[in-house]
Amino acid sequence: MHVIDGASDLLLNATDVAKHYGAVIALRSASLAVRPGEVHALMGANGAGKSTLVKILTGGVRPDGGTILVRGKPFAAHSPAEARRGGIVSVYQEPALIPDLDIRSNLRLTQSPVEATRHWLAELGLPDLDLTDLIRDLPLASLRIIDLARALAIEPDVLMLDEITAALPANLTEHVLEVIGRQKGTDRSVIFISHRLIEIAAVCDRATVLREGRTVGVVDVTAGSENRIVALMLGDMVRDLPARVADAATSSGRPADAVPRISARNLSFGTKLADVSFDLYPGEVLGVVALEGQGQDELFDIASGSERPGGGELLVDGAAVSFRHPADAIRAGLVYVPADRAEALLMQRSVRENIALPFTTRFGAWGPIDVRGERRKVDKAIETLQIDTRAAAEVRRLSGGNQQKVTIARWVAGGVRTMLCFDPTRGIDIGTKQQIYQLLRDLAAAGAAVLLYTSELKEIQLACDRAIVIFGGRIVAEIDVADADEATLLRAAYDLRPEELMPEEVASAAVESAAVESAEPGMVGPA
Amino acid sequence: MVDAVASWGRRNVWTLGLVGLLVVFLALTKMIQPNYGAPGIQGLAISILPIAFAAVAQAIVVISGGIDLSVGSMMALASVTSAVLMKDQGDAFGVAVVVGVLLLGLTAGAINGGLIVATKVPDIVVTLAMSFVWAGTALLILNTPGGGAAPWLMAVISGPLGNPWLPKALIVLAVIVAVVWLPLRRSTLGLTLYAVGSSPLAAFRSGVAVGPTKIIAYALTGFFSALGGLALTASGGVGAPVPGSYTLQSVAAIVLGGVSLAGGRGGVLGPIIAVIVLALVRTDLTFLGVDPNLSTAIQGAILIGVVMFGSLVAMRKVRA
């Protein structure tokens, strides 16, 4: 979509923004220029500085250098309240709603006009929301929408959306993208942060790409610009992680009577899991593909012993098991690497203590520690995972990638039979991602069974032999690695029949037709 | 209409339960001691007034996500300050003293809150430390019970108002709470108190000034603690420099009153009713001839039992 650029005044003009934490440089020289009436994507691989720039713009953090102007006026915010006065309102990944208050009170808190919010709620697909409902009683998807509606009702100059479509079902995603698209043509702008190129292509005009703390490019979003964007994000490291097609022989090479390491039979749990059955064999990496909240969390909770299934059963090495506590699962050889490092790590303790944690959790292990034996195992694990131990005293001070390696090292140190990995590469830089996937493959090659859930669909092909797709608490597809490209997986994840359109496609079409309607004579319409 | 009442009922289950308990214990008391009448209610009201204010003080700060272990010490400070200043002075001066002591309470509370916000030291540690500071200050002002209370102050809370069944002490309590707390609760400030207690991060992101809100909460706690101290002076006629177990009792009262230690939930009505119920329990045990010390043990057991019950209920809900 082409628009004649008449306005030379930028709505938001950030130049040379820099931020460092001690010796760590989060931003070297980031720039972001947003025109009025534009939907502008902010992109970058994890670790590129995106979240730091977002924090600066939302008043969470003070920059060490650079200038930021909003409508020509200097912008310097030390809190979200100040950021809002400066014209920028942010909708965070975690909805900023107060759990113990009802919706109406939350609106009062941000001084959002109730009628306007209702209007936006209807536009976004939730017209019948009862404003006296308590926030803690509502599902995450609704909270995201409420947070967005509340922000739209304030009519900020710049609306910043951080991964707004994560955790949203298809229909709400459609509405959200449509509404965002309709902001074009007003004199306000939207900064759209997402890693889903398909969505960016649907609604954004331009994209600013960050890499290693610097703005490396500003791209007009047109058909075919995705490759350019990805190239900018990855830079010189565009070594394609080797695809796994060659190892597809594994599944056909398995003997006919091989006993699965794990068998799930008709597992169910509350409303989230309906009927899940699958087998996981030793020596393979089985990928789990699903949109947010389709039951994969509950599946992993059951397999790791955190929760008991409502129905169905779990078999390990052919024998039925009943886990009451993660300790039971660990004793059966199932170890769990959670997505949220805050759930897995003892942040104030050292790297070594974190790795050695499982050694002392059994009641029998409460006594004196075998210091030398422990040191040996921990050293080996650190070496295997190439953990940077320069800041070893407190795990809190490690980078995200190193922290994730520690959560995995903890199990590697004791030997892995079966590993359950839930989104292990979330928020990790590319180099570490590669290491982790290589490690998983090595573990499988050595005979372990690995169940891997990742939200990065592109990466299924890098690590897995096959993939199962979960939608609505059921397995809706099983896909061999050779066919597991991102588009196929995404379609399966939305549980779409071949002729159905993806939500991004629906939204894109809606946005384009809206643009045609509002197009002035003489303007170039969509090509 | 029925829906609204039902939903209000669901939200205030705990308080309603307490009211039920109150009625039950009143009936029980009457059964045990048929002579229990208006004078009994009078005595009850005056004896619970200080601890009721302490409970309100603690409720406010806990709702906002904190806790204040110096409530008893601030009460002692207010009590001795008012007693020393009011002794042998005129009525008008007495009024000024009351105002001054309330301001003192506000200030002490604000200092508590300010230290917590500025040093980022956990509230338990700061208020524990400040409980020494305020108690020590109280001792410096008056190291044994002494001083005096203005006659009008004592009169304001003793005896009935109109109907012999309406103790002035309860009316004073009701009026002050209604005038200070109710408007506050409905205001934006009240909203921010609950917001900060429920989720400081979400509140921050919603634009709330979290630090100043916390300081205001602690200042209000100081204010109500000062009221408790004034009630001590008024009921005893002298200033009492020893904090006693008021802090502990205030924490017990709010827990029994349905205020969540995690913050963001509860009100002041529950704790006040809890205070009355506990006092009735004590009274009933006395009438039954139970040793007062065993009565202490029973109160402790009640506290533990109630909290365990509440915990079980919460755990059941999570399972479902």
Next chain:
Amino acid sequence: MTESVGTVRLTGGWRTIIRDQPIIPLVVLLVALVAVLELAKPGIVNGNWVATTMRAAIPLAILAACQTLAMLTGGIDLSVGAVASMAAFLMATQATGQGPLVAIAIALVAAAVAGLVNGIAIGVFKVHPLIMTLGMSLVVLGLMSVYQLLMVQSGTLIPDAIQWLGSGISFGFVPNSLVVFVPIAILIVVGLRRSGYGRLLFAVGDNPVASRLAGARVWQVLVALYVMSAILAAIAGILIAGLNNSATVSLVEQSVLPSVAAAVIGGTSIMGGRGGYSGTIVGALILTVLTTLLTVLEMPEAVRQVLFGAIIVLVAAAYTRVTGEA
């Protein structure tokens, strides 16, 4: 989302010292206080003073051990005063009829029961430790008062051995209670560093969710903790009875808050996951010397309390600044 592009380098200097070896500035503070004491009253610091100071600090240090262990898990034990008094009183009243050994055994068992109830309520029913131990202290005090009425006839007896342990001084500068304290201190300091259970205390305090996911049964850790805490409190109570040659129902109430203070000053965080016992011991000594100093300076009790509070805030604030977190 991660934000780092490089890795962290440690900042050097005194901040690192305070953060990683907090005991050094504490010892410096202690020595400074002793120096001030000597200045205020020259000649006071001698062998006998060392002994009496240690003798007074030991029960406090033991009670502070209870707090240290509880605070490591993010909890607190406000019932130590009541349990200590109960143990002392039980021992004293039972010693007349049953002899010292049985009396001590009864006291310890009773304490263990109290600790067990605490532990189960906190570990299994997830009652907040502040509330539970508070409630427990009320229950214990009440029950003890009733028990006292029943035992009025038999009177109390502090066995000679206990008196020797609690108040005796040997060789002019060694308090006999060291015989009890040293093994306890070594057990705790080494246990925290070198035993699986010690690691679990830190783990549970830092992150109970992660501990559970790694296979720890958190409730077991907590039950064991509060039982240990109660037994330690009982030992402290018995020593105090020996020190004062008397046992009353509310013997130890005054020491509860100072025991928390000693642990805080010693560098243990009330939020859990960080701290240790060696700092607490120095903290207890600091508080004891401070009390002596203020008595020598003839400051009223009131001033002692105010200074107490001020020091806790200052020290805690310093720790928070340096560690970047509470």
